[in-house]
Amino acid sequence: MGLRSRSAVSGQSTSYRHYWCGVSLGNSPPGASFRASPAGLRRGSHRRSARFCGRRRISPRQRGPCAAVFSWGQTFSPPRGVQRSMSSQDEQNLFTNTAPWYDMDTAYYSESDLAFYLEAADRAGGPVLELACGTGRVSIPLAEAGHEVWALDLSASMLTELARKAAALSPEVRNRLHVVQGSMSSFQIPQQFPLIIIPFRSFQALTDDHDTSGCLESVRRHLASGGVFILDVFKVDHKETIATTEVEHTDWERRDPRTGQTVRRARRMPAVDSEKQIIYPEVILYTTNQDGSVSRHVDTLALRYYYEYQLQILLATHGFKVDAAYGSYDKRPVASGTEFLFVCSHSVGVPALG
Numbered sequence: 001m002g003l004r005s006r007s008a009v010s011g012q013s014t015s016y017r018h019y020w021c022g023v024s025l026g027n028s029p030p031g032a033s034f035r036a037s038p039a040g041l042r043r044g045s046h047r048r049s050a051r052f053c054g055r056r057r058i059s060p061r062q063r064g065p066c067a068a069v070f071s072w073g074q075t076f077s078p079p080r081g082v083q084r085s086m087s088s089q090d091e092q093n094l095f096t097n098t099a100p101w102y103d104m105d106t107a108y109y110s111e112s113d114l115a116f117y118l119e120a121a122d123r124a125g126g127p128v129l130e131l132a133c134g135t136g137r138v139s140i141p142l143a144e145a146g147h148e149v150w151a152l153d154l155s156a157s158m159l160t161e162l163a164r165k166a167a168a169l170s171p172e173v174r175n176r177l178h179v180v181q182g183s184m185s186s187f188q189i190p191q192q193f194p195l196i197i198i199p200f201r202s203f204q205a206l207t208d209d210h211d212t213s214g215c216l217e218s219v220r221r222h223l224a225s226g227g228v229f230i231l232d233v234f235k236v237d238h239k240e241t242i243a244t245t246e247v248e249h250t251d252w253e254r255r256d257p258r259t260g261q262t263v264r265r266a267r268r269m270p271a272v273d274s275e276k277q278i279i280y281p282e283v284i285l286y287t288t289n290q291d292g293s294v295s296r297h298v299d300t301l302a303l304r305y306y307y308e309y310q311l312q313i314l315l316a317t318h319g320f321k322v323d324a325a326y327g328s329y330d331k332r333p334v335a336s337g338t339e340f341l342f343v344c345s346h347s348v349g350v351p352a353l354g
């Protein structure tokens with residue numbers, strides 16, 4: 001199956017443009033990735049993060065127990081029981097280089113989806129499990145609203161940002177937040193949940209059938225009887241053109257309130273695989289250092305896209321019934337929205353946890 005890509009056509013209607021807009025991630029502090037001088041790019045302290053990744057023995061593709069519960073104050077380490085080294089493909093989607101700017105980039109998104117998840121949590125009651133929680137953009141407000149939250153993510157960089165933010169929370173709120181480092185493609189948490197959510201298209205980071213099945217099987221085992229599973233995937237339909245490459249262009253430029261640095265967010269789409277339905281967008285952050293030099297931080301994502309019928313079949317074959325399908329967080333119909341926002345429940349018996 002070959003790679004088919006076409007040049008972007010300006011003004012084209014492409015709903016995938018909304019994917020994780022504004023992501024930037026990083027284990028390293030600003031300036032630790034690639035340094036760009038006026039003379040061009042040269043490798044800077046990037047080797048530091050490369051060594052860090054080299055020590056890791058985690059893979060989203062690895063099956064089996066993978067959840068390591070985090071205690072506040074502890075640094076994130078590879079989950080136990082995972083033997084295979086991380087490949088460059090496994091590192092995709094973990095925002096390793098751009099995590100410090102993720103919240104700056106996604107603040108606008110919280111204005112639309114947070115109220116939806118808060119309402120769902122109020123309705124469901126009991127603990128919430130957020131898969132691919134990232135920096136806690138959703139999990140922290142849920143905990144602040146009084147909910148017990150289990151937040152799982154594979155990325156040490158993103159969880160480090162979450163921990164930094166959690167340090168500013170009251171002990172009462174922080175104690176409601178249980179952070180788990182592991183892959184959503186296969187996880188074991190010793191309880192079931194009345195609400196499991198995968199916000200902001202994170203499920204699309206699982207690009208092969210093995211991982212998507214593993215994730216849905218794990219969700220099913222952890223969903224309590226009568227529980228609700230909410231899945232958010234960006235919308236494409238047959239009428240729209242997807243799978244176009246894009247040259248680099250700027251999304252925004254802002255001052256980072258934490259560091260005072262000027263941050264410019266750009267992106268490009270170097271490749272699209274329309275056979276496998278995977279897009280490979282790049283998140284690019286430029287930060288201006290005190291000496292005027294510019295650091296460039298890049299993460300390559302790999303996101304699988306779905307047509308609505310494919311998602312419906314996937315959910316049905318994994319024992320889920322779609323009780324409501326929305327096109328966005330204001331509950332508009334799918335036809336007029338940018339999302340496939342599916343509210344699901346068990347369609348058959350609840351499997352035993354274990």
Ligand SMILES: C[S@@+](CC[C@H](N)C(=O)[O-])C[C@H]1O[C@@H](n2cnc3c(N)ncnc32)[C@H](O)[C@@H]1O
Nearest residue numbers: 060094132133134137153154155183184200205
């Ligand atoms: C777009 S961010 C969403 C973060 C958060 N849910 C939000 O709404 O802001 C996607 C997240 O998926 C995480 N991720 C990617 N692959 C993963 C995997 N296999 N298991 C767990 N988390 C994963 C990344 O580390 C990242 O934090």
